[in-house]
Amino acid sequence: MENKSSDKMEDEAVPKITVVELEEGRPRAARLKSRLDRLGSVFQRSLHRRNKSEESPWPKLVRRTLYLFTTTLGLAVIGFVIYHAVLLAFIRRVRPLPLPTNGLTKIVHSWVEPGSVIPAPPSWLPDFSRDVQPKAIHSHNDYWRRVPLFDALSLGITGVEADCHLVDGELFVGHTPNSLRKNRTFRSLYLDPLTSILTNQNAANGIANSTTINGVWDVNSTQGIVLMTDLKTEGFSTLDAVQAQLEPLRLKGWLTYWSGTGIVPGPITHVATGNTPFAAVLNSSYSNATYRSVFFDAPLDNLSSEYDASNSYYASVSINRVVGGPHKIAQSGLSKTQLATIKTQIDRASSLRLTSRYWDLPAWPENQRTTVWKQLEQLGIGMLNVDAIDEAARFNWRWCTIMGLHLC
Known part of the structure; x- marks a missing residue:
């Protein structure tokens, strides 16, 4: 019991050091690389399946990307057609x-x-x-x-x-x-x-008479x-x-x-x-x-x-x-x-x-x-x-x- 209490006091006496504090002494480029590595690790873990029965997020992401691209392309084509149709109508008008x-x-x-x-x-x-x-x-x-x-x-x-x-x-x-x-x-x-x-x-041509000029x-x-x-x-x-x-x-x-x-x-x-x-x-x-x-x-x-x-x-x-x-x-x-x-x-x-x-x-x-x-x-x-x-x-x-x- 005394040992546990003593260990606890020693832990409290030693200050905790965060990752940020550890990096303060490192060069700026090294700190930036470390943070990018951690960000990439987080992204990979978000896509990593915990088990093989879990559905991969990639097909859904690809489907959404294709849907967005197709919608944007379709709207662009429609806008292009409308613009030139209106333009041709004005050309015919003038x-x-x-x-x-x-x-x-x-x-x-x-x-x-x-x-x-x-x-x-x-x-x-x-x-x-x-x-x-x-x-x-x-x-x-x-x-x-x-x-x-x-x-x-x-x-x-x-x-x-x-x-x-x-x-x-x-x-x-x-x-x-x-x-x-x-x-x-x-x-x-x-x-x-x-x-x-x-x-x-x-000239009336002999057909009609008029005094109007x-x-x-x-x-x-x-x-x-x-x-x-x-x-x-x-x-x-x-x-x-x-x-x-x-x-x-x-x-x-x-x-x-x-x-x-x-x-x-x-x-x-x-x-x-x-x-x-x-x-x-x-x-x-x-x-x-x-x-x-x-x-x-x-x-x-x-x-x-x-x-x-x-x-x-x-x-x-x-x-x-x-x-x-x-x-x-x-x-x-x-x-x-x-x-x-x-x-x-x-x-x-x-x-x-x-x-x-x-x-x-x-x-x-x-x-x-x-x-x-x-x-x-x-x-x-x-x-x-x-x-x-x-x-x-x-x-x-x-x-x-x-x-x-x-x-x-």
């Missing part, structure tokens, strides 16, 4: 619709430059603009198209622009003096074709087009020459005019810009107190109450002037500050009953271009000024950027 078969498409296909063949191809054919929906789009520098005027009309574009140079009494159309050619005149590219179109659109659009005969002349030579004399060539259309009642009390719409609205002086519009020799058929392109960034529907139609400005330069628009589009400024200008133009328009819009890259188009449309732009008329009129560019991909 792809351009085929052009309708009508007089316009036939004219575009067979068009040649005026004066190059005799007799000249027709400027009007039956079912002229059948199935073409008019759109509030302005064809900037329209004379640069493969087929001036007709390319734009075939797409439903309601605004065209011709740069006019007065040289030796004739109005030539071109961007610069060096680009002028004798067969490309304001009359041959625009006025003669428009005269033929409107004459045929208003029809425009170029079969689906909406009251929808007119804007014919904008960008004067490149001295303003007063060039505008006077343009007005003189428009006289036959004016006499037929085909030009929109201000009556002194309101706007009387016609199939063609003539807007003068470029070197056009505002005073030349107000004091045109073809105008009086109850008739004015030329309208000014007012400064959208500096509108005052002197510009209104009685003397102006467009209110335009270069978007680069508004945002501070050609490189101030981000790839993601207009900033909140830029949008706020533009919204203010658009609202001001609307309050004066003017059609807002911005030119010099980004042309490249395409995703930036279509983003700016969409932003301007959302702000209520009056007329979308574009150079890429086919993309603007035929593509559903509002859906161009989907799932991080640019589809147009």
